[in-house]
Amino acid sequence: MTVNASVYHYVKPEIVAALASDEPFANAKQQATRHAFAEAILEVGEANPNVVVLNADVSKSIGTNKFAEKFPEREFNFGIAEQNMMAAAAGMASTGLIPFACTYAVFASMRALDQVRNSIHYPRLNVKIAASHSGITPGPDGVTHQAQEDISIMRALANSCVIAPADSPTTKQAVWAAAEYNGPVYLSFTRDPVPILFDDDFPFELGKAVTVRDGSDVTIIAMRDLVAQALVAAERLAQDSGVSARVLYCHTIKPLDTEAVLQAAKETGAIVVAENNVTYGGLGSAVAELLVANNPIPMRQIGVKDTFAESGPYLEVIDKYGLTSPHIVRATHDVLDHKARFTRPVSLAAVA
Amino acid sequence: MDDTVAHLKLKSIRYRKSVLAMIKHGGAGHTGGSLSCVDILNVLYNHVLNVSPDNFSHPNRDRYVQSKGHSVEALYAVLAERGFFPAAHLETLNTFQSHFVGHPTRKVNGIEQNTGALGHGLSVAVGMALAAKLDSSPARVFALLGDGELAEGSSWEAAMTAAHYRLDNLTAIVDRNGLQITGPTEEVNALEPLPDKFRAFGFAVRQVDGNSVEQLLRVFLETPFETGKPSLILARTVKGCGISFMENNVKWHHKVPNDVEYASALDELDAAEAQLLEQLNPNAEVSSWN
Ligand SMILES: [Mg+2]
Numbered sequence: 062m063t064v065n066a067s068v069y070h071y072v073k074p075e076i077v078a079a080l081a082s083d084e085p086f087a088n089a090k091q092q093a094t095r096h097a098f099a100e101a102i103l104e105v106g107e108a109n110p111n112v113v114v115l116n117a118d119v120s121k122s123i124g125t126n127k128f129a130e131k132f133p134e135r136e137f138n139f140g141i142a143e144q145n146m147m148a149a150a151a152g153m154a155s156t157g158l159i160p161f162a163c164t165y166a167v168f169a170s171m172r173a174l175d176q177v178r179n180s181i182h183y184p185r186l187n188v189k190i191a192a193s194h195s196g197i198t199p200g201p202d203g204v205t206h207q208a209q210e211d212i213s214i215m216r217a218l219a220n221s222c223v224i225a226p227a228d229s230p231t232t233k234q235a236v237w238a239a240a241e242y243n244g245p246v247y248l249s250f251t252r253d254p255v256p257i258l259f260d261d262d263f264p265f266e267l268g269k270a271v272t273v274r275d276g277s278d279v280t281i282i283a284m285r286d287l288v289a290q291a292l293v294a295a296e297r298l299a300q301d302s303g304v305s306a307r308v309l310y311c312h313t314i315k316p317l318d319t320e321a322v323l324q325a326a327k328e329t330g331a332i333v334v335a336e337n338n339v340t341y342g343g344l345g346s347a348v349a350e351l352l353v354a355n356n357p358i359p360m361r362q363i364g365v366k367d368t369f370a371e372s373g374p375y376l377e378v379i380d381k382y383g384l385t386s387p388h389i390v391r392a393t394h395d396v397l398d399h400k401a402r403f404t405r406p407v408s409l410a411a412v413a
Numbered sequence: 414m415d416d417t418v419a420h421l422k423l424k425s426i427r428y429r430k431s432v433l434a435m436i437k438h439g440g441a442g443h444t445g446g447s448l449s450c451v452d453i454l455n456v457l458y459n460h461v462l463n464v465s466p467d468n469f470s471h472p473n474r475d476r477y478v479q480s481k482g483h484s485v486e487a488l489y490a491v492l493a494e495r496g497f498f499p500a501a502h503l504e505t506l507n508t509f510q511s512h513f514v515g516h517p518t519r520k521v522n523g524i525e526q527n528t529g530a531l532g533h534g535l536s537v538a539v540g541m542a543l544a545a546k547l548d549s550s551p552a553r554v555f556a557l558l559g560d561g562e563l564a565e566g567s568s569w570e571a572a573m574t575a576a577h578y579r580l581d582n583l584t585a586i587v588d589r590n591g592l593q594i595t596g597p598t599e600e601v602n603a604l605e606p607l608p609d610k611f612r613a614f615g616f617a618v619r620q621v622d623g624n625s626v627e628q629l630l631r632v633f634l635e636t637p638f639e640t641g642k643p644s645l646i647l648a649r650t651v652k653g654c655g656i657s658f659m660e661n662n663v664k665w666h667h668k669v670p671n672d673v674e675y676a677s678a679l680d681e682l683d684a685a686e687a688q689l690l691e692q693l694n695p696n697a698e699v700s701s702w703n
Contacts, residue, residue: 113547134547137578145570148533152540155526156472156548160540176567179530180537184519 062300068275071263072292076256080296086289091254094285095193097229098250099124101236102161102191106132109159112240115150116163117143123163123193123250143168147176147188154186159240165199166192166208166249170215181245182220189239190215195225195249196337197365197382198286200375202252209365212284213342215247216315222267223315225249225344227288228258231312234265242267253375255286270318272325276307279393279400280325280332284311284344287335287363287384294335294389306393317347323355331400332360333392337384340364359399361392417460419693421626424494425455426686429655430679431490431503437675439506441515445665447487449590449624449650450557454491456629457555466496469523473550476525476541480534480568481559481588482516483667488524489513497523532565534558535585539571542583542643553636554583561593564602569614572643576615581637584644585616588623590652594666608647616645623648624655656681 062081069077079085106112106128113135120126120138129136139146143164150160162169169177169192181188192211199206215223222244226232232250239246264271270282274295283291291308298304309325311318326332332352334345345362352360365382372378379385414422428451436442458464462475479488486506493500498521505511512520516529526537538556545552562568575583589607591597598604608618617638621628629648638644652666653659656678670678 137543139570139574140577142567142570142574144532144567145536145539145574148536148567149540149543149571149574151526151533152478152537152542153544154540155537156541156544158544158547175530176533176536179527180533184527 064296070273071259071271072273073258073260076258080293081300085293086256089256091256092229093251093254094226094229094232095123095250095252097232098191098236098248099127101233102128103131105236105240106135109240111157112159112161113137113153114161114163115139115146117141117146117168119164119193125163143173144176147173148180150188151180151184151186154188159187159189161189161191163191165206166195166211167206170208170211174214178218182218185220185244187243188245190245190247191250192247193250194252196285197370197379198337198375199252200378201372203372204369207370209339209370212249212314212336212338212344216342216347220245221315222246223249224267224313225285226312227285227310228255230257230259230261231263231265234263235312238265238267249285251286256289258289258292265312268313268316268318270309270311270321272307273310274306274308276305277329278305279397280307280309280329281335281389281393282309282311282322282325282332282344282348283335284314286337290384290386290389291335293386294393297386297390298393304393304397311344314344314347317351319351322348322351326352326356326358330358330404331396332358333363333389333396334360335363335389337379338364340366359396359403361396363389363392414692418627418630419689421455421459423686423689424459425452425626426682426689428455428487428490428494430682431493432486433670433675433678435486435489435503435506436669438504440669441507442486442669443483443667445592445652445659446481446484446559446588446590448654448656448659449652450481450484450588451487451490452624452626453557453586453588453629453648454487456626456633458491458495460630461633462555466522472548473552475552476538476554478526478534478538478554478556479517479528480531480556481562482528485515485517488517492523531559531562532567535568535571538583538585539575539580542580543578545582546580552582556585558585558587560587560589560591560598560604561601563587563604572611572614572616575643579641580643581639581641584636584646586646586648588650589647590650592652592661592663592666596663611645615642617642618645618647620647620649623650
């Protein structure tokens, strides 16, 4: 069956066309979003001389060595010392510089959390934390490098802003938005390549979720690398079951776009949240917290469930932990069953 | 004794009174550590730092980061006297909705960075010093570290970076009072040979009596000790300095004096003040104490 392209927004036509195929991203251009960040920071640094790049011996891995070549006086390697880097970034920001502190997500959110909390977020200093290897995107590196908790941890900090872009074009937009925003921002990037999904004219606005696929039966809310999985799942649901699934790309986990989520809840009556992050405290929790207080409709969470992950190729690993499109499809059917029970009209006659 | 020294000594006595009054009134505070570092703050704010309420937003002002944030009462006393905020605000210490909390925050005018989580301040100062170098700013950066605090490994990460980037616009001062909350630093987790450690990490090191305003005045004037190196002042201090029964007594780390102790402490400070005023040229005294 051909794909109805008219329901998709800002998704590249070649991506849309291939969504229903057996291997939807086989021919898609891919790039790790850490590398998209490295490209973007070059341009941002060109435009704003206050931007400086700090790294903890990861400039080759992330690709900010290009920034170092172009702006050698504005790049600072702290060696493998993330705590020092984060508090030094705070000191730099206090003078008016805009530091982008680069490391891996496990170290940014855990090793250096005391500095990130007390020296950056408490005084609300203008530090951008560029965290690669976020979620279980470093498949083969093992648990020490898989940051399955970073989104939850960073979301829990007061004064935090947490962004997890899905692909290269929106990563670049996120980097610009972070540089323009005054306050701490946590940017979450993938280690492994992910498909380039969106057009360059994607309307990226910090804190604004974007409907990238129309749908009326259910909404799949996704972040970072699972947006690709959500698109595949939504198309599979349409093709196989005639289910009309909306896909809401929620690149900003905090502040959550409460308006878009509540609108989706109202209009579709069921929600599946898909995140490559633990189910505690991340995007799924944020949505659940909002719904339970406003419109407690049926909801399901796709995420890592209280376990450390195995190591291996990225897609095989995330499939084992239930994060790929077939799992999203199953969760969607499940939530639709729930919705059907949930919304069944109560017979007043029977009560009487 | 020249007038500068005499007036600084007088200020130290008055700062000590202010520290004790604040802690007595607020019902909590880090008494011993504030009394050990107050002479350092006195010399810094009255004779070293190019910072005042008038230039506090100027990019080229000198920066002071108090890494040992818990000794905040000494900082509040000095900032109030230097005119960053009315001294009456200190009466709100520890009260609901006051900005005068038990560790420094930027909500209080004159304070550069929120501190209290130990082992951060030298890193923050490194960041400020790097920024000053990048901007070709004459701003100098001073960070006050506790000795117990130096068990935090991040302090040594920061020390490495300060030397690596040749931050001779950075001076760290260690308030080496030899005590931390559970006992002598050498019994808790030994720091010595501390000067050798800082030298090995790339600092130019000087040791002074950190409760002697004469020695502090001299040593600060000599910073940077070496071009291309961060400076480290190992300030040998007495915890609880100035109050006989508090000196070198770990019990006073975080203790509030009772009424009898408070009166007795004030008596000691009054006596020291009276003795100093006697030695002082009375005309000079009046003119320099605002
Ligand atoms: Mg001590």
